[in-house]
Amino acid sequence: MTIDSDGFAAPAALVEHARRFRAEGGTPAVPRVAATVLLLRPAGDDFEVYVIRRVAAMAFGGMYAFPGGGVDRSDSQAHLDWAGPEPAEWAGRLGVAPEAAQAVVCAAAREVFEEAGVLLAGPDASTVVGDVSGDEREAARQDLEARRVGFADLLAGRRLTLRSDLLLPWSRWITPEFEPRRFDTYFFVALLPEGQRTRDVSGEADHTMWIRPADALARAEAGELTMLPPTLVTLAQVVAAGDLAGVARAAAGRDAATPVTPRLDLPDDGEPRFVLG
Numbered sequence: 001m002t003i004d005s006d007g008f009a010a011p012a013a014l015v016e017h018a019r020r021f022r023a024e025g026g027t028p029a030v031p032r033v034a035a036t037v038l039l040l041r042p043a044g045d046d047f048e049v050y051v052i053r054r055v056a057a058m059a060f061g062g063m064y065a066f067p068g069g070g071v072d073r074s075d076s077q078a079h080l081d082w083a084g085p086e087p088a089e090w091a092g093r094l095g096v097a098p099e100a101a102q103a104v105v106c107a108a109a110r111e112v113f114e115e116a117g118v119l120l121a122g123p124d125a126s127t128v129v130g131d132v133s134g135d136e137r138e139a140a141r142q143d144l145e146a147r148r149v150g151f152a153d154l155l156a157g158r159r160l161t162l163r164s165d166l167l168l169p170w171s172r173w174i175t176p177e178f179e180p181r182r183f184d185t186y187f188f189v190a191l192l193p194e195g196q197r198t199r200d201v202s203g204e205a206d207h208t209m210w211i212r213p214a215d216a217l218a219r220a221e222a223g224e225l226t227m228l229p230p231t232l233v234t235l236a237q238v239v240a241a242g243d244l245a246g247v248a249r250a251a252a253g254r255d256a257a258t259p260v261t262p263r264l265d266l267p268d269d270g271e272p273r274f275v276l277g
Contacts, residue, residue, distance in 0.1 A: 007275040008229060010264055015272045018264045021178035028177035031184035033100070035108035036068025037167070038234065039116060040244060041192040046212055047244050049235070050116060050198050053207040064216070064227050066234075067115035068108070068185070072147075075110065076103035080152035083125035084165025093169045094186060095257025105164050108188050110151040114144055116208075117199035120167065120190060121160040128163055130195030141201065166190050168248060169256035170237075173230040176262050176274075184259065187234055189251055191244065213239045229262060229274065 010018075020026075039050040051064045076099060085093075090101035109120045119137075122128040132141075140158075143149040155162060167188045175182035192198070200208045211219075213235045219225045220232060227235075241247040262274040 007262070007265070007273045010272040010274050015264070015266070018176070018178040019266070026178065029180060029182045031174050031182040033071045033104065033107075034069060034183045034185040035071065035104050035111060036066045036185055036187055037108050037112045038066050038170070038187065038189045038238065039112065039118060039192050039198065040189060040238070040247065041210065042244060043210075043212060045243075046214075047247075048210040049213050049216065049238070050192075050208065050210055051216065051231075052115065055206045062226055063231075064220075064225050065231055066187075067112045069111045069115070070183070071103050071107040072110075074147075074150040074152070075106040076100070080106075080155050081161040083122075083161045083163050084167075090164070090169075093256055094172070104186050105167060106151055106162070108167055108186070109162055109164075110144065112190070113141060113151075115201070117141060117201050118192060118196050119160075120163050120193065121155055122163055123160060125161060125163075128166065128193045128196075129160065130193075132196060133199055138201070166193070168251035170251055170254055171230075171234065172256055172259045174259045174261040176264060178264070185230070186256060187230070189238065189247055229276075230260075233260075233276070 040047050041050075050067070052067060053064050054062065082102075087098040087102040087105075090105055091098040094101045094104060096104070113119050117133060117138075119129055119132045140149070140154055144151060144154055149157075167190050170187040170189050172184070172186050174184050198208070198210070216225060216227075217232065217235050217239065220227050237250070238247050241250040260276055262276055264272060265275050266272050
């Protein structure tokens with residue numbers, strides 16, 4: 001799939017689905033708020049991103065994506081030690097109320113721990129935990145994934161502080177209106193903390209890997225990796241940033257509040273295309 005400034009060609013199956021939705025006067029589903037994280041790490045003079053392939057039985061199964069998922073009720077009710085920008089500041093960056101902003105940030109940190117085994121927390125506001133692959137931490141991760149414990153309780157029980165400053169807001173995407181399952185997803189970038197490593201622990205993925213973003217785009221273009229447009233566009237954006245320092249600089253100036261909602265253009269003549277807007 002090639003994406004340019006004008007958008008991208010619409011697959012025939014989606015065009016048929018969209019036409020049927022419009023003809024039947026379908027009511028758009030309410031998007032579920034979600035968060036996803038591009039974990040990045042140095043790789044020589046370049047950098048790599050961590051991607052997972054969703055199992056076929058899931059929504060977007062077979063697609064490569066970044067760790068992430070929906071905001072849970074526990075994220076919005078969390079009372080936890082917090083380091084970095086306060087929820088009110090996050091609210092300005094994300095375009096929502098402070099309580100909702102805290103929930104999104106909590107969801108991002110929780111999901112990256114659940115799906116990649118990476119914990120964006122530390123004993124205080126200036127440090128971050130090291131290796132969290134031990135049996136005790138893995139048992140805690142499994143309890144979190146199974147919802148036997150909330151993220152705030154997990155951190156509090158270990159006297160850890162959520163390092164919200166390790167997450168950099170990048171963008172926001174909303175699924176097109178004709179899709180039966182819709183998400184309002186906030187994209188973040190984060191550098192893999194020193195001493196930590198990703199682990200293939202999520203039952204929602206059947207393959208994981210670190211890959212240079214430029215290589216991921218090339219393999220997607222060649223048909224070797226299947227990715228949805230938000231993933232492809234975001235990879236192209238971080239590639240354009242040049243290096244990890246450039247990604248951080250770019251994140252500081254990005255609009256993560258205004259959503260990108262692909263709109264299907266169905267001209268009377270010409271090829272149907274998704275327009276990014």
